[in-house]
Amino acid sequence: MLRMLKPNSIILHKTRPQVGQEIQACIGCNECILACPAVAEPITIDMLNRETLSGPISEPVARFARACYQCGACVSPCPVGLHRDSMMLWLKVRLLSIGSGE
Ligand code: SF4
Ligand code: SF4
Numbered sequence: 001m002l003r004m005l006k007p008n009s010i011i012l013h014k015t016r017p018q019v020g021q022e023i024q025a026c027i028g029c030n031e032c033i034l035a036c037p038a039v040a041e042p043i044t045i046d047m048l049n050r051e052t053l054s055g056p057i058s059e060p061v062a063r064f065a066r067a068c069y070q071c072g073a074c075v076s077p078c079p080v081g082l083h084r085d086s087m088m089l090w091l092k093v094r095l096l097s098i099g100s101g102e
Contacts, residue, residue, distance in 0.1 A: 013086035016053060022082045023049045032074035032084040038067040052087045057095060065091040 014022070028045045043064050051061045065088055074084035 013089060014083060019087055019090050020053055022087065023052060025080055026082055027080060029079060031077040031079065035073050035077045037071065037073060038069060039064065040067060048087065052091050061091065062095055065095055068092065
């Protein structure tokens with residue numbers, strides 16, 4: 001059943017390459033996190049960017065990804081026009097697909 005939830009560019013805001021480009025373009029200013037109503041514990045941009053598309057997902061990042069409700073409040077404050085909401089959506093899908101979201 002979880003196979004049906006594998007990353008699919010049709011249902012996600014942005015494709016994996018696009019999200020990868022945005023992560024590369026991130027200047028780490030933290031404005032997206034400051035604007036986010038779902039942050040409940042300290043979390044760093046480095047952790048988020050490192051874990052969004054590959055590798056293990058730490059518990060704080062997993063909790064934040066589960067808490068993200070795709071409100072989009074993180075998008076307009078970004079000084080370089082990036083989409084943290086799309087990055088978080090990829091994290092959510094990864095959590096589901098690797099079974100770490102339980
Ligand atoms: S989309 Fe997610 S990460 Fe962005 S502000 Fe809303 S809850 Fe926070
Ligand atoms: S606001 Fe934009 S540039 Fe700043 S940390 Fe967030 S995604 Fe990166």
